[in-house]
Amino acid sequence: MIISIASGKGGTGKTLVATSLALALKDEHRVQLLDCDVEEPNDHIFLKPTFTTKQSVSVPIPSVDESKCTHCGKCAEVCAYHAIAVIIDKVLVFPELCHGCGACSYLCPEKAIDEVPEEVGIVEIGNAGGMSFAQGKLNVGEAMAPPVIRKVKEHIIPDAITIIDVSPGTSCPVIEAIRGSDFCLLVTEPTPFGLNDLVLAVEAVKKLGMPCGVVLNRAGIGDGKVADYCLRKNITLLRVIPLDTEIAALYSKGIPLVEGIPEWKDSFIQLFDKIEEIANERSSIAQRQGRNR
Numbered sequence: 001m002i003i004s005i006a007s008g009k010g011g012t013g014k015t016l017v018a019t020s021l022a023l024a025l026k027d028e029h030r031v032q033l034l035d036c037d038v039e040e041p042n043d044h045i046f047l048k049p050t051f052t053t054k055q056s057v058s059v060p061i062p063s064v065d066e067s068k069c070t071h072c073g074k075c076a077e078v079c080a081y082h083a084i085a086v087i088i089d090k091v092l093v094f095p096e097l098c099h100g101c102g103a104c105s106y107l108c109p110e111k112a113i114d115e116v117p118e119e120v121g122i123v124e125i126g127n128a129g130g131m132s133f134a135q136g137k138l139n140v141g142e143a144m145a146p147p148v149i150r151k152v153k154e155h156i157i158p159d160a161i162t163i164i165d166v167s168p169g170t171s172c173p174v175i176e177a178i179r180g181s182d183f184c185l186l187v188t189e190p191t192p193f194g195l196n197d198l199v200l201a202v203e204a205v206k207k208l209g210m211p212c213g214v215v216l217n218r219a220g221i222g223d224g225k226v227a228d229y230c231l232r233k234n235i236t237l238l239r240v241i242p243l244d245t246e247i248a249a250l251y252s253k254g255i256p257l258v259e260g261i262p263e264w265k266d267s268f269i270q271l272f273d274k275i276e277e278i279a280n281e282r283s284s285i286a287q288r289q290g291r292n293r
């Protein structure tokens with residue numbers, strides 16, 4: 001089972017939930033945690049993994065042989081990302097915009113474009129307290145997170161409970177990370193910003209046809225509008241974590257909630273049970289609908 005932990009905005013407690021859920025389950029299940037928040041992976045601060053393998057992630061960037069190029073402009077025409085431009089008698093490549101799709105080299109009539117791998121990040125694989133752990137790290141200044149996320153997800157263990165920590169927001173890296181999950185857990189806080197970004201995140205998850213539920217963190221600040229929204233939209237509010245100085249102090253010291261306050265372990269196990277129930281129910285409905293077609 002694959003569970004993505006996402007949030008419309010940063011700083012809502014996604015890492016707290018991802019690490020505590022994984023730690024709560026690891027004694028009874030085969031569990032792995034994949035940190036796909038590749039611009040700022042920080043689960044390792046809480047889990048202190050030992051890494052055994054490091055893999056480089058690269059994107060094929062076009063390199064133009066000017067001696068063959070006729071400056072026809074075809075490459076710039078086909079590039080959807082404006083990563084290559086032809087200016088009079090010069091072809092300019094902007095590697096930071098290039099998605100490595102290969103369209104320009106494939107369609108160059110003079111076969112003047114070669115592809116040169118350029119490293120955009122790394123993936124580190126190892127273990128953390130009895131569970132498998134992998135994280136992606138995007139190189140500083142790089143914008144192409146999806147290739148790094150795809151590489152991290154190659155390490156998904158099919159018969160394990162896989163928890164994916166997703167970057168905040170609703171952009172391409174988020175969609176890449178949650179795609180293929182059985183369930184998306186959205187972590188938010190009871191503030192106007194929390195609600196605004198939750199609405200956007202719910203819309204993105206629903207477009208993928210994925211079941212989702214909400215964890216409301218720092219309950220006690222703000223108002224009841226997130227809970228009202230969940231009720232209106234029939235989204236299960238799966239867990240409420242209060243605004244609490246002890247929890248905040250543990251987080252600031254890099255101590256997972258279930259280790260600092262072991263009473264929370266049962267709460268996270270129950271959270272998983274509920275997620276499994278919703279995901280299984282959704283999968284049975286999908287199977288029934290498939291049979292009736």
Ligand code: SF4
Nearest residue numbers: 069070072073075108
């Ligand atoms: S498509 Fe090929 S020949 Fe035409 S401008 Fe681009 S690199 Fe040069």
Ligand code: SF4
Nearest residue numbers: 079098099101102104
């Ligand atoms: S590889 Fe794709 S994204 Fe990169 S320059 Fe060529 S067409 Fe554009």
